[in-house]
Each structure stands twice: as structure tokens, then as C-alpha cells.
Amino acid sequence: MIVNKHLDEGITINAPATLSDISDFEMHIGFSLPTDFREFYLTCNGFGCNEDTFNMTPLEDILLYEQNFGNNWFYFSEYMIYSDMWGLRRTTTGQFEIFNGSYPDKSMTSSLTEFLQRFITGNVFEIGGLYDWHDELGVK
Template identity: 40%
Template sequence: MAIKDIINRIKTDKAKLGITLNAPASFSDIVKFEEILHITLPDDIKTFYSFSNGFESDEDMFRIIPLEEIVDNMKERDTYTESNGDFHIAEYMIYCDMWTLHVDSNDSNQYNIYNKTVNTIVLTNSFSEFLTVFMNYGVFEGLYTWRENLENKTK
């Protein structure tokens, strides 16, 4: 599913999904974010943030983190990231757990979203897939089950 399809689903079903959208990030907000973090966001993630600068949900207080909050979070080194340029793009229960974005420095459209607890499990290289799993199954039956299934495959 493409990011535009995800956006259309959120527009149509946001009440049913329990999602409260933030105002869109402007083009200049996105450019400023990229300049501060010395990163180019993947195209699909730029498209999403142009639609909504993150969102909050009723599902265990799961959120897609707004750009300015990501910048604030980068001020201190985080042991839940694998490398210095990585940043949390989603969280739940006020940062009880986070999902992190790693963007390839040579190709911004090559990225992965991972979750790090004791070990790091890469969930996907698609923001659309990440959002689809959350919207279809939630945090526990969706994101955590997905992580658990992937972790079991690597054992």
C-alpha cells in the first residue's frame, strides 16, 4: 500500500481508528528539520508529514512524533538508537517504547524502521507497512506481535 493510500484511509477512518491528526508540517518545517538533523527524509515520510506533522491515537497513547519533538529528542544521546543519525519516529505510553528510523546516508529512500529493547529487530523498510500494521492490529496485536514473529525467525 502506498503512503497516499494510507493518508486516504486515515482521512476516511480517523474517528474509527481513534487518530487525532496534527496540523501538516510546511515545506519549510521539513527543510529546517532536515538541515538540523543533517538528513534527507525519505519521500514517503515527507509526504506523510506534509499531510500531518504526526498524530496521536487512543490506542495505548501511540503517536507518530512531530518533527519539532524529534529535534528536541536529539539533543541527548539515546541508548535506544543504533547510530547517531537515527531517531524515534513513533512512540507509545509517553516513551515507554519507541520505533526508530534509520536512513541510509547515500540514498534517503533506503531506510528501515526498527525497535530496540534488549536486541534490535528491523521491522520494515516501509513507513506505509508500519502504519498499516498499527492501524489494522494496534500496538500489542500488531507492532509487538510483528516484532516477536520476526525475532523468532532470527533464532
């Protein structure tokens, strides 16, 4: 659905990550990825959209810069060349939370599927998109 929506503006889909890629990544971040993240990266190792310069960051690119990950968290998505980012963290109770890098104390969801559905609906700035979702949740 994301590819079809962004064909006219331009989209690049990366080749899938391997199980070895995922295992190496998990070793660096200190936890096993939730199922939906594993499935995503085994389907494609990220993508880049020209519209809003939005990217789902490939695993190897996340690990290039220490500010993109830490023990029990990492940034998996960004727009406008790191103007804003979204991350995943494992909480002390073992649950997962997706958060916006500008408001790291506020959880948005635990579901990558829900995150991507919001992007499909309204990209970053349109009605129903990621920033509209931030407003609905009181993140901003």
C-alpha cells in the first residue's frame, strides 16, 4: 500500500534484511525485535519516500551513528534528513513502545503496523498522518 501511494512522488524499497542482519542488530540494541518489526525488516530493510523525505531506516544505517540507538532503544524512522525521528524502546517491564524523538517520554503505540497505517493514511503532515496522530495523543 505504501509503494502504491508513493509511486508518483518516488519511493525506494530496500532489499530484505537477513536473519543474520537482524540478529546482529539485536545484539547491538540489547533486545530481540518485536514480531512486527522482524516481519517488516524481513520484507524490506527500510524504504525512502521523496514526499516529506520520509524514511524507514535500514538496520545497518541505524548502527552507523551512536546517537541513533542505545541500550533497549533505537530510532527506526525519520523525515527531512533527521529533522524528526521515531523510535522503539523496550520498557523495564519488557513491553515495547514507539515514541517520537522530540517527545521521548510519551508513548504513541506498541504497534509498527499502526504506525505504518498512520503513515499510509496521511504521511507526515496530512490529516490522519503522523503529526495529526501526535496531536490526537497529546504528544506535542
